[in-house]
C-alpha cells in the first residue's frame with residue numbers, strides 16, 4: 318500500500334482491480350491491517366451464485382499490494398428503489414419533457430435517478446436525454462441502463478426497438494416490455510421516474526399491478542379537456558391504490574419573445590384550482606417557452622442549466638424530494 322494513500326484512493330484502487338460485473342455490486346470496500354473487507358449486494362442471487370461471487374472477489378484482490386486477506390460480507394437486502402409514475406390522461410401535454418427535467422433536477426440535488434420511458438409506442442426519452450442511437454447491453458437476463466450526459470440513467474423501448482416496430486404490439490406484450498425495463502440492473506439508483514404513455518389503457522394497468530409505484534404525478538395543461546383526462550388518469554391511480562403526489566401545470570403562460578406580452582394559449586391557473594377542488598397537492602407550474610421546446614429537441618434539458626429556465630423544474634423537484642422524505646410541501 319502506498320504510504321499516505323487515503324481511504325477513498327484505497328477504495329478506488331481495490332474497486333479498479335475487480336471485473337465490472339462484480340464491482341457494481343460493491344456497497345463498500347476498505348483495507349485495514351492487510352485485511353480487505355468487501356460488503357456487496359447479493360440480494361438477487363441464489364446460494365450457489367453467492368459462493369461464486371465470493372470466490373470472484375477473493376481472486377480479484379488476492380494479488381494486490383497490501384492485501385493479505387480478503388473478507389466478503391454479502392447482504393441479502395437489496396435496496397428498494399422507489400418508483401414515481403408520471404402520467405397524464407391526454408397526450409402531448411409535456412409529460413416526457415417534465416419527466417426528463419425533473420429527473421435531472423433531482424439528480425442535481427444528489428438523488429440517484431433513473432428514467433424509464435414507458436411510452437412504448439412513441440418513446441421520446443432517447444432524444445430528451447441525449448441517448449439516441451445507443452443500445453443498452455445486457456448482463457445475464459438484465460438490461461444495463463444507459464448513462465445520459467446529465468447524470469441520469471435511462472432505459473427506453475426506443476433504445477431497443479427500431480422506430481415504429483412496437484406500434485404493432487398489443488397491450489400485454491407492451492406491459493411485459495415495460496416490466497423488463499423496470500427489472501433492469503439499476504445499480505445504485507434510488508429513484509425511478511416512469512414516463513407513462515398517455516391514457517388509461519392496458520400498459521398503465523399492468524404496470525400498476527407488476528411494479529407498483531410509490532406515487533404518481535399528474536401532468537396537465539390548463540385546458541379543460543386535458544384536465545378532464547387528468548382526472549381520469551387520477552382515478553386509474555386511485556383504483557390501483559397508488560397515492561397521487563400532486564398535479565403539475567404545464568404550458569402555462571407564453572411570453573412573446575418580441576413584445577414581452579404574456580398570453581395564456583391554454584388558459585392559466587386552471588390546474589391549481591382543479592387540484593384544490595380535488596384536494597390534490599399542486600406541485601408547480603411550467604411556462605410555455607421556446608427554450609423548453611428547443612432544448613428538449615436538442616437533448617439538453619433546461620433543468621441541467623443554471624439559468625432561469627431550470628427554476629420551475631427545480632421547484633417541482635424540491636417538492637417531490639420533500640414528499641419522498643415524508644415531509645409536507
Ligand SMILES: Nc1ncnc2c1ncn2[C@@H]1O[C@H](COP(=O)(O)OP(=O)(O)OP(=O)(O)O)[C@@H](O)[C@H]1O
Nearest residue numbers: 408409410411412413414515604605606609610613
Ligand atoms: N413547457 C413547454 N414549453 C414549450 N414546449 C413544451 C413544453 N412542454 C412540452 N413542450 C413540447 O411539447 C411537445 C410535447 O411534449 P412531450 O413529448 O413532453 O409531451 P408528452 O405528454 O410526453 O407527449 P406524448 O403523449 O406524445 O408522449 C414537445 O415538442 C415538447 O418539446
